Amino acid sequence: MPSTIRRTFVVAASLFTLGGASLGAQATPLASWNDGPTKQAIMSFVRATTDRSSPQYVAPDDRIATFDNDGTLWVEHPFYTEGVFSFDRIAALAPQHPEWKTTEPFKSVIDHDEAAMEKFTESDLEKIVAETHSGMTVEAFNDVVSSWLATATDKRFKRHYTELVYQPMLELLSYLRENGYQTYIVTGGGQDFVRAFASRVYGVPRDHVIGTAGKTKFTYDAHGMAQLLKAPEILYIDDKAGKPEGIHLVIGQLPRAAFGNSDGDKQMLQWTQSGNGRRLMLLVHHDDARREYAYDADTKVGTFSDSLMADATKQGWLVVSMKRDWRRVFPFDP
């Protein structure tokens, strides 16, 4: 395995330049956004909060923007990428666990029994997460995720998952940073999973990634050297009400702008809106089956419910129509 990891790292290194063009300073901000009310509202917010002569001016220390990841920055359909990683990882580890051939939920994963996997319970998934996300040092987990991302590809687009990021959102991240905003990721996904690629793909450093976190355990290796192991227990779940709680834990400050795409982001947007002064709340609506996907409440991932849409209308949250508002969806789009 180590030599495989080393080899795939070389591949990973060659991908480092991929996002480069999108992360640099933009001659024209938000170039992949179509002109219209959504783009205008974003730019108006940034101008009003960064122009010193504006009554809505926000000091640089208070310019905090938080972004959901799955479905907001990269594709989450038809499965969360971290779920695909976990299943692939079970298959990769299976030779070391002969007992899995006859033990659920591992047997179904190894057999690619999709009907059985569809019916996995919370407890089944917890067992899979524990086996795939713990029992190694934090550095080893980072290497495992990096290797997987460098090789695995999505079935529909035949692309690496880190290529399936939304070009307009990459531009929005850059545009906010160019205007003095600190950009954070606030994901229901695993914090250490997203940290493995957030800097390279989104320009977001490791300490700006907030996610569902497992406990870690400080210990010593066989040579008496200090090390930090990933433990199988969850410390906190960074989803729904857990998002404002996670933001307070790591940032300690109310965001000025928050970006999401599903019911799991509602509380983050509500909390952002609870502060004084100008705020921006935005939801990405997946309504573009041709270029990406169209889904609302009829999905197992990232549900955008009718009730969320009603909230958005009532509270004045921006709703991005991918179909209408985005000139390009992916960096590789023409």
Add this chain to the structure above:
Amino acid sequence: MPSTIRRTFVVAASLFTLGGASLGAQATPLASWNDGPTKQAIMSFVRATTDRSSPQYVAPDDRIATFDNDGTLWVEHPFYTEGVFSFDRIAALAPQHPEWKTTEPFKSVIDHDEAAMEKFTESDLEKIVAETHSGMTVEAFNDVVSSWLATATDKRFKRHYTELVYQPMLELLSYLRENGYQTYIVTGGGQDFVRAFASRVYGVPRDHVIGTAGKTKFTYDAHGMAQLLKAPEILYIDDKAGKPEGIHLVIGQLPRAAFGNSDGDKQMLQWTQSGNGRRLMLLVHHDDARREYAYDADTKVGTFSDSLMADATKQGWLVVSMKRDWRRVFPFDP
């Protein structure tokens, strides 16, 4: 109470300039450090890790320095300041809790019964922390701490607690930042307590303060507005083995340099040293009874045990003698 808070805020605002001189760029770095091996070792580490032509050069993204707070950046003797705050707060809340007059541990605190308070158990202290650190919004707690810090004074020095910070360590924080290091506080004390003053006093922003954290609870107020309440349960304890665990949770990266003063910092220093390349591990030794305090293992707070001193010698950690290495201790020293 709100008007009192408002008033003390004005006082607090007038203190904002206090640390100013110490936080700006330094014409002479580490001016309050006496020349000698300790100062030379610190400067040698910084030069070696920031000079591009050095074989020990460290890229800016990896320049992470972590500082303990109690006894490393400010006075912890004879009591942790947060403990004094908690007892003062019980006294301030007592009129709203007539039952405390006859209920321990509150009765002893209200009666200033120091003999009884000396014998408080872990469970007693947990009750006091729960009453003083929860049941309000995160913003309200920040206001309470800010107000208290603006008025309370230390018995020996007759100074506000935020004045009892070590001038050489303020200079060290600035010196590291001027050389591209990100400086974090990693404290066994309450994260939200330290956040209330870290930016003003140390130049460390709220998202760079890692500490013992209580759970929070997202909810809605009577008007349906989102709010975040401090809950009475502990999420994690950021001390001893909890320090590397807290660093991984919030920063996600191994520090290059770590600074402490007690047995509670040992694991942070060990973990810092476990990485490749040049590292700096430093412990402040309180050996100056005249200007501050002299204490080792014979203390209820911040113990520097014989075993820690042996570790420092064996591992090559720097030990700062306050008496020998520091020209000045406090910003107000002549």
